[in-house]
Amino acid sequence: MASFPASSEKPSGPTAFAPYLDTVANIFHPVAGPVLNTYGRFHGWKESMGLVQPGTVENLTREIQQVQLANWSFDGARADVAKVVSANPAFQLTHSFSLGSTTRPPAYNFGAIFANAKTFLQGGVDGSGTVTMRANQTWAPTDITKVQAQLTNKAGQSMLQVEHDHLGPHYSFSWKSMNPGVLDGTGIHIASLLHSFSPRLSLGFETVIQHPQPSILETATSYVAKLTSLPNAIEQLTPTIPGQPAPFYPSWTATAQLQPSGNVQATYYQKLSDKVDVALDLQTIIQPASMLGPAKREALATLGAKYDFRMATFRGQIDSAGKIGMYLEQRFTPAFAFLVAGEIDHAKNASKFGVGIMIESSTMTQEEMIAAGMLTPV
Template identity: 75%
Template sequence: MSNKESSASSPAPSPLSPYLDAVANIFHPVASPVLNSYNLFHGWKESMGLVQPGTAENLTKEVQQVHLANWFFDGARADISKVVSANPAFQLTHTFSLGSSSRPPAYNFGAIFANANTFLHGSVDGQGQVTARANQTWSPHDISKLQAQLTNKPAQTMVQIEHDHLAPHYTFSLKSMNPGLLDGTGIHFVSLLHSIGPRLSLGFETIIQNTSVSKLETSTSYLAKLTSLPDRSAAASAALSPLGGPPIAQPFSPSWIATAQLQPSGNVQATYYQKMSDKVDVALDLQTNFQPASPLGPSQRGATATLGAKYDFRPATFRAQVDSNMKVGMLLEQRFTPAFAFLVGGEIDHARNTSRFGVGIQIESTTM
């Protein structure tokens, strides 16, 4: 009885089974060595302790978070935002700015929508200029981005499309600005950043400028990133990878980061970021400027070093920096309540005997 039940439960052989077995026997001598070689190579890479190096675009992200380039403003500014929904996140923003006498007052209205996989941001100013940004996360490895700027000013309308593929040990990115779908014109970027050890990552970024069908120019920059050793938190985040699959290497937060970029013109940009403590970050940026003589001007040989620090207190964030051109700047963000913050900043250029000053407020309201 048990033999009959076992024979009844087992599936009947398919008429195609002999043919499938014959095809498998034909390709097995070729496929087996290839698969074995791949498994050996994959095991060798895993034994090296490789990490996810991040994207080439964010190579100096930590330095940019410390320095004032992306944070400083002059004149008066007011940011008023209203949180309509928390999940999914939906927020409306109003920005009023008043600059110097050469820059008229400006108003900007924006809206932000975000959930676990999608981020949408759009804004329009008083001059009718529309900007839009969209990020879509397809999987833990693939992110697509879109940026657009629409304006009535000539040669300032822009569309940018990019895609990042974050593999366990490398990141491959494609970016295109004002792409021509029919003739392939536009400015295209191809970048690769690969981890070759637990601390060192190397890569490149190639720019392809195809301004017309008959004119094509390419230039390549070479990238290097050296960090401190990954800590245990990075290993723990990799062990908790989603979807129940194999562990995925996650970007970690090192205590220090050193980067170098060799540009096509021969100039070098080197940065160093050090996390001194939970509240203090320090960053150094060195950029050379070597230009040969041309009809536009004489040759130039020089370098600029910028040293900055960021202090995070419970109610405030203070940024300060000084560079080799005798320029000193600071920005203080004082948050009196979770819904109200006061900003004040100043910059003095001793070489040019000029100065800038900015003051602003941030107000956030919610209906919840």
């Protein structure tokens, strides 16, 4: 029987460039060695502090937005009809109808959504011909690029926005450009950084660069702070994607933002239980006297709460200006929901009220929907 050698590869020896590489390394070692050692000790010190991924400045008040009514309240009548064509990758078609007050004509919007593990695409067109789009692309667990655009025949209302988020282990950096000029750099650019300094405290800033014309350049910087509760044992055991910063979901969060004008926005979010969330928002309004009006020194406090029931979600809100609002989403079946929204402004003696429905249908069979997690097996 013929025998074959275990390996035909010859052991690799030193190359002709090895002496030169060693010489270069010896030249730079007296300078690079201490720098690398200092960085290694600094990195180890940071790891020993138990720092967390703080999120981005844009999502600093994300929990508050989920409780308050700014993104949920509406008036008049609305109907949203969605059809799920595929679950993986997700593909959905939507039809939205709205009927508001006499000053706002009826509106219709057709949209489509496509999403998989790394890509999210959303597009829509309304009755006036305005086209909107949004695209998110995840290049790596720590880097995501977002693009938003709007095309319309109304002068000055078409826009393009490009954004990139980088999530480091203990920090996040974001860059956003609105209507950027490729050749002259004009447009509105926003740079933000948020860094974790302890397991509870994160500090950062957001700089807005307004460059409408090559000869005009204005900058304004605001400073932000975020204080959270400590991670608990359940949060530490949450499974994560390899290479992605561990998620951190605190039971309470307090934020503060100092704007260039001197105004301050402070928020507090508390998760009282699995079904109850409360949020408090305080904003100061400091405006010097000008041609637009007299000096103004005011403050507005808003308190909101969200209750999650088995088949319904209720949001209630009240502010220091005498405005009371509510929003109820009642699901009778997984495919049908009834919406009710209302608001009363006692200071202005005004009110608004809205009702709506949401209907979802699918071309998938019951077995496919159960496999995709859209239905619970009986």
